[in-house]
Amino acid sequence: MADNVYDAIVIGSGISGGWAAKELCEKGLKTIMLERGKNIEHVKDYVNANKEAWNFPHHGRRTQEMIKDYPVLKRDYPLNEINLDYWVDDRESPYTEIKRFDWFRGYHVGGRSLMWGRQSYRWSDHDFEANAKEGIGVDWPVRYREIAPWYDHAEKFAGISGNRDGLEILPDGQFMPPMDMTCVEKDFSDRMKKLFNGQRHVIIGRTANITEPLPGRSNCQFRNKCWLGCPFGAYFSTQSSTYPAAMKTGNLTLRPWAIVTKILYDKDKKRATGVEVLDGETNKTYTYYAKVIFLNASTLNSAWILMNSATDIWPDGLGSSSGELGHNIMDHHLGVGAGGTVEGFDDKYYFGRRANGIYIPQFRNVGGDKRDYLRSFGYQGGGSRSGYQRSAEEVAIGADLKDALSEPGPWTLNIGGFGETLPYHDNKITLDKTKKDKWGLNVLAFDVEYKENEKKMRKDMLNDAIEMLTAAGAKNVKGREGDGTLGRGIHEMGSARMGKDPKTSVLNKYNQIWDAPNVFVTDGSFMVSASCVNPSLTYMAFTARAADHAVSELKKGNL
Amino acid sequence: MNRREALSSVALLLGGTIIGAEAFLSGCVNADRKIGSAGIDFSPDDISFLDEVGETIIPATTTPGAKEAKIGEFMHVIVRDCYEQKEQQIFIDGMTKLNEASKKMNGKPFLDSTPEERKKLLIELDKEQKEYTASKKPTDPPHYFRMFKELTIWGYFTSEPGATKALRYVAVPGRYEGCIPYKKGDKAWAT
Numbered sequence: 107m108a109d110n111v112y113d114a115i116v117i118g119s120g121i122s123g124g125w126a127a128k129e130l131c132e133k134g135l136k137t138i139m140l141e142r143g144k145n146i147e148h149v150k151d152y153v154n155a156n157k158e159a160w161n162f163p164h165h166g167r168r169t170q171e172m173i174k175d176y177p178v179l180k181r182d183y184p185l186n187e188i189n190l191d192y193w194v195d196d197r198e199s200p201y202t203e204i205k206r207f208d209w210f211r212g213y214h215v216g217g218r219s220l221m222w223g224r225q226s227y228r229w230s231d232h233d234f235e236a237n238a239k240e241g242i243g244v245d246w247p248v249r250y251r252e253i254a255p256w257y258d259h260a261e262k263f264a265g266i267s268g269n270r271d272g273l274e275i276l277p278d279g280q281f282m283p284p285m286d287m288t289c290v291e292k293d294f295s296d297r298m299k300k301l302f303n304g305q306r307h308v309i310i311g312r313t314a315n316i317t318e319p320l321p322g323r324s325n326c327q328f329r330n331k332c333w334l335g336c337p338f339g340a341y342f343s344t345q346s347s348t349y350p351a352a353m354k355t356g357n358l359t360l361r362p363w364a365i366v367t368k369i370l371y372d373k374d375k376k377r378a379t380g381v382e383v384l385d386g387e388t389n390k391t392y393t394y395y396a397k398v399i400f401l402n403a404s405t406l407n408s409a410w411i412l413m414n415s416a417t418d419i420w421p422d423g424l425g426s427s428s429g430e431l432g433h434n435i436m437d438h439h440l441g442v443g444a445g446g447t448v449e450g451f452d453d454k455y456y457f458g459r460r461a462n463g464i465y466i467p468q469f470r471n472v473g474g475d476k477r478d479y480l481r482s483f484g485y486q487g488g489g490s491r492s493g494y495q496r497s498a499e500e501v502a503i504g505a506d507l508k509d510a511l512s513e514p515g516p517w518t519l520n521i522g523g524f525g526e527t528l529p530y531h532d533n534k535i536t537l538d539k540t541k542k543d544k545w546g547l548n549v550l551a552f553d554v555e556y557k558e559n560e561k562k563m564r565k566d567m568l569n570d571a572i573e574m575l576t577a578a579g580a581k582n583v584k585g586r587e588g589d590g591t592l593g594r595g596i597h598e599m600g601s602a603r604m605g606k607d608p609k610t611s612v613l614n615k616y617n618q619i620w621d622a623p624n625v626f627v628t629d630g631s632f633m634v635s636a637s638c639v640n641p642s643l644t645y646m647a648f649t650a651r652a653a654d655h656a657v658s659e660l661k662k663g664n665l
Numbered sequence: 666m667n668r669r670e671a672l673s674s675v676a677l678l679l680g681g682t683i684i685g686a687e688a689f690l691s692g693c694v695n696a697d698r699k700i701g702s703a704g705i706d707f708s709p710d711d712i713s714f715l716d717e718v719g720e721t722i723i724p725a726t727t728t729p730g731a732k733e734a735k736i737g738e739f740m741h742v743i744v745r746d747c748y749e750q751k752e753q754q755i756f757i758d759g760m761t762k763l764n765e766a767s768k769k770m771n772g773k774p775f776l777d778s779t780p781e782e783r784k785k786l787l788i789e790l791d792k793e794q795k796e797y798t799a800s801k802k803p804t805d806p807p808h809y810f811r812m813f814k815e816l817t818i819w820g821y822f823t824s825e826p827g828a829t830k831a832l833r834y835v836a837v838p839g840r841y842e843g844c845i846p847y848k849k850g851d852k853a854w855a856t
Binding site: 156158159160163164165166167168169170171285286287288289291292326327328329330452453454455456457458459460491493494495499502503504505507508509511512513514515 | 721722723724726728730739742743746747748749784787788791792795814818819820822823824825828831832835836837838839840841842843844845846847848849850851852853854856
């Protein structure tokens, strides 16, 4: 076999790319995983993983120079001194904002699996059926029954801790033992159950932090430093989980600095034949060939690659024949919530730093509830004791101030909404041929915004949060209505949706491009709607299912 | 008796008439006047001045104070690298203002004041900043003493001595217990 010929090519090494590589390798395919950025080796390259605030010159705070250098990153928490190296350099990789879109990317091996929030929830048929019931977008070609075994498969390998809550709206999975709630969270949960007749549930977050060891991985040590890279391998990332599993098969080759510029397409066979790669360090061009291609470059970049592919046949790129490629961009809209203080628990505290919170599954437009907008939202939050950051206004300065701030302060309870965004055809990305990145490649232009439905939902997100905290007995409850600019949910979805009809969708139900069935797009691109739960677990499940289908089709000679 | 006090005594003794004594004295007073005059590149005098301001806000008790956490240098680094120019100016002017307020209240520059005088002054300035902060418009600039205080608290509790000695620090907790008893006086967890 020539050194540029493989059974399978996986474009991208983040959550879904890592999964594709693992599954394909374990099924015996010689696979190359192409990553556009640098390598980050597990443990060895987590250079800040054991540092504390005092080991950073600015104790973690962003500097004016960083603000100047990172015009996009500065819009939210990613711009900080602690893990700046894991985020894309805005200067090298600009994009065009016809409308503002906050795009927070990770161009390195592992992608955003290194910095992700790890919250892992299943969809239910309530989500899969929503488009069909309401006549929005297109229907999902898949139902829960079909994907459930793949959720099992993904959870068992990734390691998800969570409680079996028995909720129809949020199906239970193959969980490791749940993390504890704090006293205040338990109290909140009990009160909500009573006050809302079992319609609103406060549960412990289901998170991809393992609470029992897995091969090569230690259980969570409760340092709450996940986003620096975990030396214990205690949270799911490409590095801790899928990459070592794929390497163990002897079938994986990893190629960092490989920017895929296009997928090569044979119009007679109606199959992709390989990919063209630009070396990110040397600017040299390479070609790799394979029978199967998994496209996992992250939702918007996967669309970018398709837009640049097979343009001699389809001017708007491979997968564009339906007119849906690059359209229906979704995210979760956030920034709305409430917080307050809780009395009566001054004799209670906790031990350890839990990198997880509480979760309140969607309850609006669920069951008999009917609102003046479609879909719903969930809340994430937590109840904890405030620390030195609180203002101890009653003490001015001196030893009294020091003593006061050295003790834990009042309990606070905070929740923030994650709202579903509808798939609007006119929320789209296109190629901006007037602007180039560091490598001379055209960049994406964003024309994406949330609309009336989301605006109405945000009112409920605010009022319900205030109502629930107040009902729970919290004091000084304050609502907040922050910036809901799309992108900052960092849950981009929908640029190449799946469907039942090649005329209205880019992919079939197994994530295959209708016009090139040996190309599988299994990152967030395939999403037909957004639900309001964090999406990565769903990408894992669909990726594993697609890989299974790919190998079976390959064996049948259908690819 | 330090050199400053020695000279003052001499001047006092001689009725302040010695030619040149003024220059000697002003040399020392100038060390205070110079506070803030180096702009954003704080002088060693600025750093000691801020160390003492910080130490007055968070003094050494049974645990280290802000000076041991090198709070002056920390404030310098943050003001230099993280503050906007406008904020930097407020901070730098604030050093002079604090010294002026000290002279007005205690009749001498901050560094020449006793710990009690320093404390009395900063309690007054804290009152001033609280009143200002409560009534200011969101677009109004912050009060300089609020900056000093916030930087001291944040810098101290995220410093190694502050986090590991004034607070309870466990590098690798290894487990999580969500609901355990707490008794008044137990320290908060660091980070």
